[in-house]
Amino acid sequence: MSSRGVTPTEELSFDGYRRDRGSVGIRNRLVVLPSVICSRTVADRIADAVPEAVSTPHDHGCAQLGDDSDRTERTFVGVASNPNVAGAVVVGLGCETIQSGTIVDQLRERDVPVSEVVIQEAGGTEECYRAGVERAEGILANAREEPAGPLGLSDLTVGVVSGDFRPSSLGSADPLVGEAVDRIVDAGGRALIAGGERIDSHGEAIADRLATDAAEVGFEAVTTGTDRSSPVSSPRQRAAASSFEEVAAPWNDHPIRDVLPYGASATHDSGVALVDTPSEFGEAATALAAAGAQLVIHVTADGDPAGHPIVPTIKLTGDGATYEALSTDIEFFAAETESDALISSVVNTARGDETRSEAHGITTFAITRVGPST
Amino acid sequence: MKGIVLDDRALLMVESDTVATALDDLERGTELSVAAVGSDRDRVTLTEDIAFGHKFAIERIDAGDPVEKYGERIGSASRPIEPGEWVHTHNCESDRGRGDRTAEGANA
Amino acid sequence: MSEFAGYRRDDGRIGVRNRVAVIPISVAASTIAERIAAEAGAGVTSTPHQMGTEQPAAARAQTERVLTGIGRNPNVGAALVVYLGTEVADVDGIADGIADVGTPVETLSIRSAGGARDTVSAGVSIADELSDEIASARRETADASELIFAVECGGSDATSGIASNPAVGNACDRLIDDGGTACFSETPEFIGAEHVLAERCADEETRRRLLERVDRREAIADMMGVDLRESQPSPGNKEGGLTTIEEKSLGAISKGGTSPIRGIVDYGEPLPVGGGLVLMDTPGYDVESVVGKVAGGAQIAAFTTGRGSTTGNPIAPVIKVTGNARTWDRMANNMDVNASTILDGEPIDSVGERIYETLLSVADGRPTEAERRGMEEFAINEIQPRELEALGEPV
Numbered sequence: 094m095s096s097r098g099v100t101p102t103e104e105l106s107f108d109g110y111r112r113d114r115g116s117v118g119i120r121n122r123l124v125v126l127p128s129v130i131c132s133r134t135v136a137d138r139i140a141d142a143v144p145e146a147v148s149t150p151h152d153h154g155c156a157q158l159g160d161d162s163d164r165t166e167r168t169f170v171g172v173a174s175n176p177n178v179a180g181a182v183v184v185g186l187g188c189e190t191i192q193s194g195t196i197v198d199q200l201r202e203r204d205v206p207v208s209e210v211v212i213q214e215a216g217g218t219e220e221c222y223r224a225g226v227e228r229a230e231g232i233l234a235n236a237r238e239e240p241a242g243p244l245g246l247s248d249l250t251v252g253v254v255s256g257d258f259r260p261s262s263l264g265s266a267d268p269l270v271g272e273a274v275d276r277i278v279d280a281g282g283r284a285l286i287a288g289g290e291r292i293d294s295h296g297e298a299i300a301d302r303l304a305t306d307a308a309e310v311g312f313e314a315v316t317t318g319t320d321r322s323s324p325v326s327s328p329r330q331r332a333a334a335s336s337f338e339e340v341a342a343p344w345n346d347h348p349i350r351d352v353l354p355y356g357a358s359a360t361h362d363s364g365v366a367l368v369d370t371p372s373e374f375g376e377a378a379t380a381l382a383a384a385g386a387q388l389v390i391h392v393t394a395d396g397d398p399a400g401h402p403i404v405p406t407i408k409l410t411g412d413g414a415t416y417e418a419l420s421t422d423i424e425f426f427a428a429e430t431e432s433d434a435l436i437s438s439v440v441n442t443a444r445g446d447e448t449r450s451e452a453h454g455i456t457t458f459a460i461t462r463v464g465p466s467t
Numbered sequence: 468m469k470g471i472v473l474d475d476r477a478l479l480m481v482e483s484d485t486v487a488t489a490l491d492d493l494e495r496g497t498e499l500s501v502a503a504v505g506s507d508r509d510r511v512t513l514t515e516d517i518a519f520g521h522k523f524a525i526e527r528i529d530a531g532d533p534v535e536k537y538g539e540r541i542g543s544a545s546r547p548i549e550p551g552e553w554v555h556t557h558n559c560e561s562d563r564g565r566g567d568r569t570a571e572g573a574n575a
Numbered sequence: 576m577s578e579f580a581g582y583r584r585d586d587g588r589i590g591v592r593n594r595v596a597v598i599p600i601s602v603a604a605s606t607i608a609e610r611i612a613a614e615a616g617a618g619v620t621s622t623p624h625q626m627g628t629e630q631p632a633a634a635r636a637q638t639e640r641v642l643t644g645i646g647r648n649p650n651v652g653a654a655l656v657v658y659l660g661t662e663v664a665d666v667d668g669i670a671d672g673i674a675d676v677g678t679p680v681e682t683l684s685i686r687s688a689g690g691a692r693d694t695v696s697a698g699v700s701i702a703d704e705l706s707d708e709i710a711s712a713r714r715e716t717a718d719a720s721e722l723i724f725a726v727e728c729g730g731s732d733a734t735s736g737i738a739s740n741p742a743v744g745n746a747c748d749r750l751i752d753d754g755g756t757a758c759f760s761e762t763p764e765f766i767g768a769e770h771v772l773a774e775r776c777a778d779e780e781t782r783r784r785l786l787e788r789v790d791r792r793e794a795i796a797d798m799m800g801v802d803l804r805e806s807q808p809s810p811g812n813k814e815g816g817l818t819t820i821e822e823k824s825l826g827a828i829s830k831g832g833t834s835p836i837r838g839i840v841d842y843g844e845p846l847p848v849g850g851g852l853v854l855m856d857t858p859g860y861d862v863e864s865v866v867g868k869v870a871g872g873a874q875i876a877a878f879t880t881g882r883g884s885t886t887g888n889p890i891a892p893v894i895k896v897t898g899n900a901r902t903w904d905r906m907a908n909n910m911d912v913n914a915s916t917i918l919d920g921e922p923i924d925s926v927g928e929r930i931y932e933t934l935l936s937v938a939d940g941r942p943t944e945a946e947r948r949g950m951e952e953f954a955i956n957e958i959q960p961r962e963l964e965a966l967g968e969p970v
Binding site for chain 3: 130131133134135150151152155156157158159160161162186187188189190192212213216217218219326327328373374375376395396397398399415418419420421422450453455456457459462463464465466467
């Protein structure tokens with residue numbers, strides 16, 4: 094039985110990992126999260142020592158102010174409670190602005206198995222490393238890996254990063270993603286669209302398509318925040334130069350059931366939500382992971398080859414030259430791909446097949462800043 | 468070490484300072500001689516525990532008056548501070564980088 | 576005269592390490608650069624960062640300046656520049672800027688190499704070849720006057736202003752007496768102490784620029800509409816007894832010593848050799864701040880910390896100095912110099928002498944604790960859109 098009471102057809106079903114917190118993951122990762130750049134080296138070392146572990150190295154966590162600091166903290170909590178996460182070890186330095194203990198408290202509230210190690214409390218980097226490895230192994234030993242299945246498209250939350258607004262993306266890749274999103278949403282699943290530039294440049298059209306109170310509130314929150322005062326970036330200029338039909342293609346103009354600030358977790362039952370993140374892959378994938386995506390489809394004209402530590406990523410390009418140059422990193426060339434193949438790839442990835450970026454192991458993790466370092 | 472050591476247990480950076488720094492974890496009730504530093508009194512009795520590195524007042528500081536260390540203003544008393552009292556964020560606030568005040572002013 | 580042995584570069588400058596730097600142009604090449612450095616032999620380090628492929632012009636200029644400066648640092652014997660192939664940043668300009676000082680540079684495009692996996696294997700081969708190429712370099716005698724010494728404080732507590740900062744300041748004075756350059760930065764940590772620094776400026780122009788930069792950093796709190804105390808002082812600073820930014824600043828500025836201030840340069844801008852005491856306008860955020868000074872040419876850094884910060888740098892050795900006896904005891908594996916003896920009566924001058932000796936021996940090749948443990952944190956300060964707007968910068 095699917096968790097949503099729909100029996101999936103055999104070819105579109107998969108097994109997952111059921112979490113105590115109610116979600117189902119398609120990977121079983123232990124995340125080692127540094128609360129500040131100063132503890133990232135130790136976090137990386139802990140993750141390297143534990144096979145199931147991944148780290149989320151970043152440049153932030155201290156000397157941040159106001160909404161810039163809030164967003165980083167929210168993102169930490171969101172990422173570590175992603176459905177693919179079996180548990181988390183939070184690594185602090187001790188003196189930083191965003192304290193590891195605060196993150197741990199919020200993760201406990203969300204029923205995420207979590208443990209904290211702090212360099213200054215442990216007595217240095219070596220002691221902290223050893224304690225971190227022990228804690229990580231302890232969490233994994235205690236983790237109840239409740240298999241969940243068979244699951245279907247209705248159990249999926251798929252993230253979409255398509256924000257370069259290049260002709261090849263708009264012309265062929267985005268409509269293909271839209272067809273796949275159609276299938277998932279029609280089956281009762283969820284799609285989370287990285288939408289920062291879209292909200293910036295087509296706010297009125299988006300406002301007309303908000304289908305729930307939550308979406309109205311979310312849209313109001315992200316468009317009246319001081320964040321929006323940022324000057325025009327190149328992707329935003331290209332988004333503004335595109336029609337709404339073009340920028341809405343990745344979700345095939347389904348009604349918008351929620352609008353989420355960067356780092357927030359999705360709570361809608363099914364359908365499409367927009368996430369307020371810029372299109373840079375690492376930053377966007379992190380926002381979608383924090384929102385609860387189990388996997389991400391990345392439309393890339395440039396061919397950024399990196400995956401993400403938390404969410405497996407399927408790469409798609411509309412640019413023939415990019416596909417030719419990077420065919421070992423990119424799953425699909427849009428012009429030669431049917432939506433059935435993309436859906437099969439989504440399901441196979443959910444079943445555990447490695448994506449190309451999972452196979453080569455190059456991942457990127459980044460968080461969008463909205464204020465300067467102090 | 469620069470400054471004036473009080474009974475081996477606290478440090479006044481400059482004679483005119485109104486706060487001294489604990490060089491050890493000091494217990495409430497500890498008496499320290501401040502006669503040598505031109506205070507208006509001979510001794511200060513700590514009215515609460517003062518942790519290593521933290522500050523206590525060596526004279527009364529009225530609300531709004533400057534708190535001085537290194538011979539310089541490090542902030543203002545946000546409420547009256549008695550001699551021997553711990554001086555920290557609960558009773559001493561920064562006068563600089565107050566974007567919160569600017570925001571309040573803009574919204575007023 | 577104080578001497579050490581270092582690596583003489585073609586342009587006459589002296590390096591204290593002989594590293595191959597793997598420098599990514601954007602976030603899209605960052606993890607691949609890290610992987611290359613990890614898989615290549617010893618002495619190959621990477622400078623991963625999160626700058627995007629399409630930054631606004633002013634932010635991009637800063638990224639380009641830092642990446643070029645990192646490659647030009649005399650500790651870099653050779654550089655490998657890795658990029659996706661679609662970045663707006665001027666890859667050739669960065670590579671040429673590095674090559675201008677005589678440093679061998681190779682570039683590697685992920686798109687041209689055929690993807691992530693092939694880029695890593697090609698990059699490892701190139702990095703190892705570069706390592707072989709520079710392996711013949713031998714240390715030769717150099718003078719302390721050729722050193723640019725970066726000074727940082729982080730994870731400060733009350734002991735920083737009493738012990739470790741004045742002691743490092745004493746070492747700065749010694750180096751400047753010997754004809755070298757010392758640089759401290761962290762402009763938010765001048766707030767409340769700028770009048771003291773202003774009096775020490777060697778000329779009116781430096782004084783004016785210093786005060787203007789302090790105003791600009793203080794205005795960040797206005798821009799964000801919050802009290803600076805949300806981040807300055809940090810929670811650890813407060814736990815360690817520091818109450819306000821003014822108090823933190825008054826303790827922080829002593830790490831630069833007592834020499835006249837000869838100038839103030841922008842983030843990542845070149846620092847002069849034999850320049851005396853020079854300031855750099857950086858955030859207080861330690862890793863970004865150290866990187867700015869290393870991009871400016873600093874070969875070596877001292878970092879004071881009461882609470883116990885453990886960070887290093889991939890290009891320059893970082894000497895950790897603590898004035899807190901408990902931190903020295905508890906975190907001995909991450910600390911290089913104990914300055915807490917000042918609280919027990921050791922004169923500042925004597926600890927300053929120990930730090931100066933440590934500086935010369937680390938310049939001579941002795942590894943720091945951070946180097947021993949592979950602590951190589953790296954981040955570039957990004958000029959945020961709100962800042963660009965406030966500065967009236969074109970986008």
